[in-house]
Amino acid sequence: MKNLIFDADGTIWDSAQPVADSWSEVLEKKYSDKLPFRFTKEDMYAVMGKTMTEIADTFFPALSEEEKKQVMQDCMAYENAYLADHPGMFYAGLTDTLKKLKNDGYHCCIVSNCQDGYLEAMLAGNKDLAECIEDTECFGRTFLPKSGSIELLLKRNHIAKSDAVYIGDTAMDEKAADDAGIAFIHAAYGFGTADHPAGVIHAPAELPAVLAQLNGDVNHEA
Numbered sequence: 001m002k003n004l005i006f007d008a009d010g011t012i013w014d015s016a017q018p019v020a021d022s023w024s025e026v027l028e029k030k031y032s033d034k035l036p037f038r039f040t041k042e043d044m045y046a047v048m049g050k051t052m053t054e055i056a057d058t059f060f061p062a063l064s065e066e067e068k069k070q071v072m073q074d075c076m077a078y079e080n081a082y083l084a085d086h087p088g089m090f091y092a093g094l095t096d097t098l099k100k101l102k103n104d105g106y107h108c109c110i111v112s113n114c115q116d117g118y119l120e121a122m123l124a125g126n127k128d129l130a131e132c133i134e135d136t137e138c139f140g141r142t143f144l145p146k147s148g149s150i151e152l153l154l155k156r157n158h159i160a161k162s163d164a165v166y167i168g169d170t171a172m173d174e175k176a177a178d179d180a181g182i183a184f185i186h187a188a189y190g191f192g193t194a195d196h197p198a199g200v201i202h203a204p205a206e207l208p209a210v211l212a213q214l215n216g217d218v219n220h221e222a
Contacts, residue, residue: 001183001215002105003159005150007168008112008119009048010190012129015088015122016041016048022082023075030074034067035060048191049172051113051139052076076140080117087125091189094204098132101208109135109157111149111166116140146172147179154180165214167207171195185210 006012020039027035039059047055056068063071098108110119110133119138123130137153144152154164166177169190174197177184186194188202199210 001163001165001211003107003109003154003157003164004101004211005109005111005153005164005166005182007049007166007170007173007187007190008110008114008122010169010192011091011167011173011187012094012110013088013090013122015083016044018083018086018088019079020044021086022079025082026071026075026078031071034063035071045191049113049168049170051145052115076115076118080115080121083118083121084124088122090126090129091204095126095129095132097204097207098129101211102132104208106211107134107157107159108132109137109153111137111146111153113139113146113149145179146176150176150180150182154182165198165211167201183214185214 009015020041020043024038027037043059047058050058052072056072060068060071102108112119116138118140119136123133135153135157137149139146139149142149142152150166154161161181165183165185166173166180167185167187168174168177169187170192171194172192174184174186174194183198184194185199185201185207186197188200194200199214201207201210
């Protein structure tokens with residue numbers, strides 16, 4: 001189990017405040033007549049992990065499907081540019097942990113339900129982290145549920161499902177891992193809960209020990 005696939009929000013970083021700020025600026029500049037409100041980070045926490053379609057339905061229920069699509073496109077495009085200068089908060093110890101895992105022979109990737117360009121914006125704000133990530137996939141490119149994006153990344157990198165684990169913070173992440181047929185580690189320091197994870201970490205620095213235990217158990221059973 002040397003192939004680690006990470007969720008982004010609530011697992012690698014917390015970008016709720018800058019995302020809320022960027023979306024609020026878009027609404028104020030372009031949609032103040034139809035959408036006269038501002039987002040808070042709590043609004044963003046409530047939709048973390050959902051697809052862009054689900055987020056549009058949550059935030060803009062009164063708009064037509066075409067209007068939702070346009071507002072979301074404007075918000076996400078501006079968000080990607082905004083994050084380059086206003087990055088989210090990377091969780092303490094995460095980058096050092098991934099560097100250690102890379103040195104120990106682990107391979108790190110990211111799969112998220114975000115828009116295309118978001119992961120690139122995130123990694124641009126942390127060059128050391130970017131050097132640890134070998135591949136990424138997202139809803140904005142695949143338009144698949146997260147499990148489908150995970151399976152696509154596995155196939156592209158010739159990774160057996162038994163050799164991979166998904167690390168995420170919500171029950172939606174756990175379900176995605178289950179549906180993709182891979183193990184799941186719950187990042188309990190994030191935004192959500194999990195029902196039956198193979199392992200739990202309360203800080204990124206705990207990940208190597210949990211992986212060693214899981215791999216040790218697998219080797220023992222084999």
